[in-house]
Amino acid sequence: MILSFNFARIPNIIFGAGSLNELYDIIPQFGKNVLFVIGETSLKKSGKWDEITSIIDKKSFNYFLLSISKEPSPLIIDEAVTKFRKKNIELVVGIGGGSVTDAGKAISAMIPKEDSIKNYLEGVGNKIHDGEKIPYIAIPTTSGTGSEATKNAVISEIGPEGFKKSLRHDNLIPNIALIDPELMISCPPSISAACGMDAFTQLLEAYVSPKGSPMTDTLALSGMKYMNKNLLYACSSGASNIEVRTAMAYGSLMSGITLANAGLGIVHGLASAIGSLYDIPHGVICGTLLAEATKINIKKLQEQDSSGKEGLKKHADIGALLSEDKTEEIGKTDENCSKLVNILDRWTQELKIERLGKYGIKMEDIGIIIEKVGLKNNPVKLEKEDIKNILINRL
Amino acid sequence: MILSFNFARIPNIIFGAGSLNELYDIIPQFGKNVLFVIGETSLKKSGKWDEITSIIDKKSFNYFLLSISKEPSPLIIDEAVTKFRKKNIELVVGIGGGSVTDAGKAISAMIPKEDSIKNYLEGVGNKIHDGEKIPYIAIPTTSGTGSEATKNAVISEIGPEGFKKSLRHDNLIPNIALIDPELMISCPPSISAACGMDAFTQLLEAYVSPKGSPMTDTLALSGMKYMNKNLLYACSSGASNIEVRTAMAYGSLMSGITLANAGLGIVHGLASAIGSLYDIPHGVICGTLLAEATKINIKKLQEQDSSGKEGLKKHADIGALLSEDKTEEIGKTDENCSKLVNILDRWTQELKIERLGKYGIKMEDIGIIIEKVGLKNNPVKLEKEDIKNILINRL
Numbered sequence: 001m002i003l004s005f006n007f008a009r010i011p012n013i014i015f016g017a018g019s020l021n022e023l024y025d026i027i028p029q030f031g032k033n034v035l036f037v038i039g040e041t042s043l044k045k046s047g048k049w050d051e052i053t054s055i056i057d058k059k060s061f062n063y064f065l066l067s068i069s070k071e072p073s074p075l076i077i078d079e080a081v082t083k084f085r086k087k088n089i090e091l092v093v094g095i096g097g098g099s100v101t102d103a104g105k106a107i108s109a110m111i112p113k114e115d116s117i118k119n120y121l122e123g124v125g126n127k128i129h130d131g132e133k134i135p136y137i138a139i140p141t142t143s144g145t146g147s148e149a150t151k152n153a154v155i156s157e158i159g160p161e162g163f164k165k166s167l168r169h170d171n172l173i174p175n176i177a178l179i180d181p182e183l184m185i186s187c188p189p190s191i192s193a194a195c196g197m198d199a200f201t202q203l204l205e206a207y208v209s210p211k212g213s214p215m216t217d218t219l220a221l222s223g224m225k226y227m228n229k230n231l232l233y234a235c236s237s238g239a240s241n242i243e244v245r246t247a248m249a250y251g252s253l254m255s256g257i258t259l260a261n262a263g264l265g266i267v268h269g270l271a272s273a274i275g276s277l278y279d280i281p282h283g284v285i286c287g288t289l290l291a292e293a294t295k296i297n298i299k300k301l302q303e304q305d306s307s308g309k310e311g312l313k314k315h316a317d318i319g320a321l322l323s324e325d326k327t328e329e330i331g332k333t334d335e336n337c338s339k340l341v342n343i344l345d346r347w348t349q350e351l352k353i354e355r356l357g358k359y360g361i362k363m364e365d366i367g368i369i370i371e372k373v374g375l376k377n378n379p380v381k382l383e384k385e386d387i388k389n390i391l392i393n394r395l
Numbered sequence: 396m397i398l399s400f401n402f403a404r405i406p407n408i409i410f411g412a413g414s415l416n417e418l419y420d421i422i423p424q425f426g427k428n429v430l431f432v433i434g435e436t437s438l439k440k441s442g443k444w445d446e447i448t449s450i451i452d453k454k455s456f457n458y459f460l461l462s463i464s465k466e467p468s469p470l471i472i473d474e475a476v477t478k479f480r481k482k483n484i485e486l487v488v489g490i491g492g493g494s495v496t497d498a499g500k501a502i503s504a505m506i507p508k509e510d511s512i513k514n515y516l517e518g519v520g521n522k523i524h525d526g527e528k529i530p531y532i533a534i535p536t537t538s539g540t541g542s543e544a545t546k547n548a549v550i551s552e553i554g555p556e557g558f559k560k561s562l563r564h565d566n567l568i569p570n571i572a573l574i575d576p577e578l579m580i581s582c583p584p585s586i587s588a589a590c591g592m593d594a595f596t597q598l599l600e601a602y603v604s605p606k607g608s609p610m611t612d613t614l615a616l617s618g619m620k621y622m623n624k625n626l627l628y629a630c631s632s633g634a635s636n637i638e639v640r641t642a643m644a645y646g647s648l649m650s651g652i653t654l655a656n657a658g659l660g661i662v663h664g665l666a667s668a669i670g671s672l673y674d675i676p677h678g679v680i681c682g683t684l685l686a687e688a689t690k691i692n693i694k695k696l697q698e699q700d701s702s703g704k705e706g707l708k709k710h711a712d713i714g715a716l717l718s719e720d721k722t723e724e725i726g727k728t729d730e731n732c733s734k735l736v737n738i739l740d741r742w743t744q745e746l747k748i749e750r751l752g753k754y755g756i757k758m759e760d761i762g763i764i765i766e767k768v769g770l771k772n773n774p775v776k777l778e779k780e781d782i783k784n785i786l787i788n789r790l
Contacts (some may be wrong), residue, residue: 002621002641004411009404012565015608016399170407213410214645218617222609226397246397250609 005213007261008170010149011138011177015253017242020139020180023093024055030135031090032061037080037104039096040069042141046186052095064089068096071156071275071282072103074118081110081117093137095183097195098145098154098282101138101174106153108136109172121155121165131171138174141183143234143248144195144283146202146256148177154282162276173260179253181245193235193351196248197287200227200347202255204290205265208297208314209377212262220262221321223254228322235351263377267293270390273372280359287353291344292393298337300380311379315340357395366391400608402656403565405544406533406572410648412637415534415575418488419450425530426485427456432475432499434491435464437536441581447490459484463491466551466670466677467498469513476505476512488532490578492590493540493549493677496533496569501548503531504567516550516560526566533569536578538629538643539590539678541597541651543572549677557671568655574648576640588630588746591643592682595622595742597650599685600660603692603709604772607657615657616716618649623717630746658772661782662688668767675754682748686739687788693732695775706774710735752790761786 014022027034043049044067056063064087066080080103089111094104110117112132119125138148147153151173152166187195206212207220226247230238238244270293271285298315301308316333319325319340325332361369369391370384409417422429438444439462451458459482461475475498484506489499505512507527514520533543542548546568547561582590601607602615621642625633633639665688666680693710696703711728714720714735720727756764764786765779 001638002411002645004414005408006410007405007408009407010402012404013400013402013610015401016397019399214617214621215408215614215649218613219610222613226609243396250397254610 002214005215007213007215008151009173010257011174013177013179013253015179015250017182017246018180019178020183023137023139023178024059026137026176027059027061027091027093033088034061034063034091034093035066035084035087035089035107036063037066037068037092037094037096037100037107039100039141040067042097042186043095048183048186068100068103071099071154072106073157074116074121074155077103077106077110077117077155080107085111089134091135091137093139095139095141097140097142098147101140101145101147102153102155104138105136105147105172105174106155106167109133109153109167109169117155117167120167121163122168124163124165129167129169131169133172135175137176137178139178139180139183140249140252142187142191142195143184143245143252144198146199146252146259148174148179149253149256150260156275158276158279160277164272164275177253179249181242181249184245184249185240185242189235189239190352192239193353194281194283194287195252196227196231196234197290197347197351197353198283199252199255200224200231201267201286201290202259202264203227203251204294204318205267205377206255206258206262207318208311208379209262209265210379211377216258216262219254220258221317223251223258224318224321227251231347232350265293265376265378266297266382266387266390269374269376269378270369270387272374273369274356274361276372277369278359278361280356284354287348287351288355288394289390291341291348292390294344295341296382296386296390297378297380298341300382300386302334304380308380312337314379319343355394356391361395363392363395397609400610402608402610403546404568405652406569408572408574408648410574410645412577412641413575414573415578418532418534418573419454421532421571422454422456422486422488428483429456429458429486429488430461430479430482430484430502431458432461432463432487432489432491432495432502434495434536435462437492437581438490443578443581461502463495463498466494466549467501468552469511469516469550472498472501472505472512472550475502480506484529486530486532488534490534490536492535492537493542496535496540496542497548497550499533500531500542500567500569501550501562504528504548504562504564512550512562515562516558517563519558519560524562524564526564528567530570532571532573534573534575534578535644535647537582537586537590538579538640538647539593541594541647541654543569543574544648544651545655551670553671553674555672559667559670572648574644576637576644579640579644580635580637584630584634585747587634588748589676589678589682590647591622591626591629592685592742592746592748593678594647594650595619595626596662596681596685597654597659598622598646599689599713600662601650601653601657602713603706603774604657604660605774606772611653611657614649615653616712618646618653619713619716622646626742627745660688660771660773661692661777661785664769664771664773665764665782665785667769668764669751669756671767672764673754673756675751679749682743682746683750683789684785686736686743687785689739690736691777691781691785692773692775693736695777695781697729699775703775707732709774714738750789751786756790758787758790
């Protein structure tokens with residue numbers, strides 16, 4: 001039975017190697033004053049930004065530039081908005097990893113407001129954003145957050161009183177998601193690995209989410225299918241292979257679309273808590289926790305009565321997909337669930353995803369983290385003890 | 396290898412039994428003056444329109460009503476637009492089959508223009524629509540055209556000089572597609588059958604289209620999976636079963652999304668030509684031709700060298716899906732293609748889809764039809780002789 005579901009808009013998607021070239025003809029359709037938000041390092045280091053400026057310098061539109069060096073904080077966004085509000089910006093273009101595309105999204109949404117973004121963040125401020133924004137084009141340079149297709153921008157303030165929360169509105173879905181896998185070729189292995197695990201986590205969590213629909217299910221499976229064959233390659237011998245990067249970019253895009261419509265689970269609940277307390281890349285947190293969290297989710301689902309069946313079947317579907325087991329025999333649910341866990345364990349090892357202890361998290365910190373964790377749309381209820389176990393196993 | 400692709404926006408989707416109730420709270424978000432475009436018969440006969448009016452009469456918005464009795468012509472649209480342009484309409488809501496939802500879409504797009512729709516139809520007029528429109532909510536009452544998710548409205552003028560052409564712009568995708576399978580329960584078997592075959596044709600043609608992408612592929616397969624189990628039931632013992640109608644509505648929605656992004660093939664090329672010459676329901680034309688056209692497409696693909704392989708594999712995928720063959724052994728392509736044709740043949744018979752001869756088309760008319768046929772995104776080139784054979788076999 002298909003249950004009721006809502007599916008928000010998706011951006012206009014322009015996908016494919018070389019598609020960045022389309023940007024230059026698209027920009028004038030929006031106006032004459034463009035703000036580019038880019039990353040501090042990668043785009044500049046790869047020479048790609050020089051290439052872009054050599055083209056846009058000759059175009060008839062004016063452009064402004066903002067470089068972002070880390071995950072965006074309220075201060076970064078507020079300062080940028082104050083600076084560029086007077087420039088009559090008609091289009092924001094964010095080119096970079098998730099921090100950059102989220103920063104661009106947040107800036108495009110805050111330019112029309114005479115106010116700090118903090119007031120509009122879920123669980124932080126008490127205002128609700130009305131969706132009014134400057135048009136926004138998101139161009140990812142990593143296959144990670146899927147931010148190019150989501151309706152939220154994640155804003156962090158790190159520290160004991162820190163948070164990692166979203167500015168969210170359906171209308172914040174970028175007007176255009178331009179995905180050019182050529183931009184991802186220069187992404188180094190460790191970042192490709194962390195981002196790839198983030199995207200895969202999003203696909204998996206959206207697929208097993210009780211909020212999912214047949215539409216998010218099929219898109220998530222499609223994304224996982226392409227990532228399965230290419231995640232390890234993208235972080236090793238296939239790093240410069242455009243087919244591999246294209247498949248990863250596709251998986252990441254699907255992860256954004258599906259998470260926006262089906263929600264996420266405990267891994268992202270933990271990532272939100274840990275990310276507000278420690279300066280650890282989001283993808284590393286997701287990547288390091290995914291296998292352990294999946295293990296415990298499956299165990300808890302197995303302990304349930306028949307109500308856990310659907311969730312188990314969903315985990316088994318992924319196990320079958322990743323192990324390319326097409327027989328789908330009845331009674332193979334547990335076997336395919338085990339396969340899933342084994343594959344995720346293997347990926348975590350082969351991709352050399354660091355443990356949390358590497359970033360200074362200790363046993364005595366776990367209590368503080370757990371206090372901040374929300375379960376999101378996890379397919380099964382977890383007790384504090386379960387969440388503690390996930391963390392201990394990845395210290 | 397994933398090739399480059401574009402994917403247009405989709406509407407905000409509100410899907411599920413009973414979701415019509417959400418309409419009344421949505422309308423005021425758009426304004427105070429609403430134009431309802433509904434079908435002449437079904438919605439009124441089922442008592443559903445009385446139910447709706449009893450609710451909206453108590454609401455604070457004003458509404459106007461337009462009933463549509465057949466596939467929309469330029470005259471119908473122009474007259475409606477002239478009549479309602481002065482009413483300061485802020486929202487159009489189309490509730491009905493494909494003719495009605497297309498009419499609503501066309502009216503919402505033409506209210507801002509002081510001009511006949513004929514001038515903006517592809518292949519008919521010489522103006523290009525700029526996408527400016529009154530917001531539009533599409534509410535289908537059949538599982539057929541998928542118009543609730545497409546960017547075009549099909550407008551017909553029947554006769555020797557007739558046409559069946561589209562008003563098309565990305566921005567004409569409805570703002571909201573509200574799909575309530577309860578509205579489909581009263582749809583009679585013959586209409587459910589024709590509409591169902593239309594939707595299935597759209598899914599199949601989009602899936603085998605060379606313009607497809609992994610995204611349209613997976614959505615099309617998902618739609619076909621749900622329709623496969625439910626098409627025959629929806630037209631017989633399962634007509635009042637909400638699960639069955641829900642699955643059909645989902646398939647139809649997927650067909651709209653996929654056709655908008657992957658295009659269609661020879662069946663719709665023929666339906667466009669035949670529909671401009673004869674007053675035959677669109678779904679009947681598609682339904683009666685699908686099996687024959689698929690047969691000839693497969694034969695032509697088999698006659699090709701390795702370039703036909705991909706197209707054959709795609710047809711085989713559908714054969715495997717419909718026959719629930721999950722083994723996918725190498726070398727089963729031809730076998731699964733045959734299965735596909737057999738199943739489509741069986742559906743055509745069981746659903747009692749009429750032959751074209753029943754509507755007065757004779758052997759001597761075939762030449763005129765063929766002159767008007769475009770191949771659209773058919774997976775293989777067809778000669779006039781091939782197209783002739785499709786028609787002869789369904790006279």
